[in-house]
Amino acid sequence: MINNKIGIISCSGEECLGGTISRLAVRKMMEELKPGMVSTLCLPLFIAGDGGEREFAEKYPTIAVDGCSKCCAKRAIEKYSNQVAGSVDVAEIIGEDKALEKPLSTRHLTDEHHEYVNKTAAITCQIFDDILAKQ
Amino acid sequence: MSKIKVIPCSGIGKVFGLLARESVLMVTEEKCPNDTETLCLAHVVTGDDEVVAKINGKSCITMDGCAKYCAKKSVEETGGVVVKSHKVPDFMKAHRGEEHGTGTALTQDGWNYAEELAEILAADVKEIKGGGDLL
Numbered sequence: 001m002i003n004n005k006i007g008i009i010s011c012s013g014e015e016c017l018g019g020t021i022s023r024l025a026v027r028k029m030m031e032e033l034k035p036g037m038v039s040t041l042c043l044p045l046f047i048a049g050d051g052g053e054r055e056f057a058e059k060y061p062t063i064a065v066d067g068c069s070k071c072c073a074k075r076a077i078e079k080y081s082n083q084v085a086g087s088v089d090v091a092e093i094i095g096e097d098k099a100l101e102k103p104l105s106t107r108h109l110t111d112e113h114h115e116y117v118n119k120t121a122a123i124t125c126q127i128f129d130d131i132l133a134k135q
Numbered sequence: 136m137s138k139i140k141v142i143p144c145s146g147i148g149k150v151f152g153l154l155a156r157e158s159v160l161m162v163t164e165e166k167c168p169n170d171t172e173t174l175c176l177a178h179v180v181t182g183d184d185e186v187v188a189k190i191n192g193k194s195c196i197t198m199d200g201c202a203k204y205c206a207k208k209s210v211e212e213t214g215g216v217v218v219k220s221h222k223v224p225d226f227m228k229a230h231r232g233e234e235h236g237t238g239t240a241l242t243q244d245g246w247n248y249a250e251e252l253a254e255i256l257a258a259d260v261k262e263i264k265g266g267g268d269l270l
């Protein structure tokens with residue numbers, strides 16, 4: 001382990017609402033809930049990157065935050081880097097039908113969407129704290 | 136004939152990824168909904184049969200957040216034909232000095248720039264359709 005940071009990677013799915021929520025929950029972790037303690041990476045860099053990106057999940061215990069039950073981030077991290085230390089599926093939090101609704105521009109975020117982001121971030125935060133406690 | 140796939144990268148750390156994402160959503164949801172669709176780049180990265188079937192040999196336009204070109208590379212890796220490829224910083228010259236926001240939210244200048252990027256993408260769609268080389 002290179003320091004006490006924890007990796008959090010969202011799928012940021014562009015095709016449905018769950019992807020937008022996953023992305024905003026990770027941003028909330030970075031900016032509000034655990035500032036300075038989160039290390040993140042653009043997910044596709046695992047395969048497109050030519051630097052040391054594939055070592056990411058070996059360096060940091062990493063939490064995957066996915067927008068739906070396809071769990072693309074979790075699977076991509078495990079395929080190209082290492083086992084994840086925890087995972088969150090937005091569809092389990094807001095329901096699969098909701099998660100698969102049309103993708104959302106941040107211009108059109110409502111109070112309901114903010115609530116989804118808060119719930120997803122709170123669950124991610126819980127996993128984060130559990131990992132930290134075990135270190 | 137299938138819809139043109141317009142795919143942004145999943146950049147999450149800086150504003151460029153959000154500009155790519157929002158400009159693509161403007162095209163697929165508002166400007167050209169009948170001719171275009173987007174796909175989750177993280178799903179493309181997994182190489183699942185379902186997503187390969189959607190993209191393999193099909194016309195794609197990519198909008199990346201930086202010179203790592205994750206969307207372009209990942210789409211090509213999965214068999215998509217990248218007919219047009221852009222990156223957000225390519226069009227920054229006229230916007231030097233503006234503050235576009237963060238990976239979480241855009242400022243008004245950021246929205247204006249996203250709109251400009253969306254117009255570039257919409258012109259690509261028109262050109263591809265007009266040229267009759269839609270795959």
Ligand code: SF4
Pocket residue numbers: 011012013014015016018019066067068069070071072073175176177178
């Ligand atoms: S987990 Fe679901 S929302 Fe996220 S990239 Fe995959 S298909 Fe898209």
Ligand code: SF4
Pocket residue numbers: 042043044045144145146147151152199200201202203204205206
């Ligand atoms: S192109 Fe750049 S901003 Fe976009 S996902 Fe790749 S590294 Fe991130």
